[in-house]
Amino acid sequence: MTVSAGRKVCTKCKRNLKETDFFKLKTGERCDLCKDCLTQYIDNRKPSTFM
Ligand SMILES: [Zn+2]
Secondary structure (H helix, E strand, C coil): CCCCCCEEECCCCCCEEEHHHEEECCCCCEEEEEHHHHHHHHHHCCHHHCC
């Protein structure tokens, strides 16, 4: 499976998006969920526990 540089597939919605559509972690890696999915995910959980 090849993923072009600068792009990443969201593990939840399976969309192939630009890396900038993913939040960057403190480690420098990108989150596995895109911003849309992560936002929904956090809303369903506890927003205060994130960041
Ligand atoms: Zn997604």
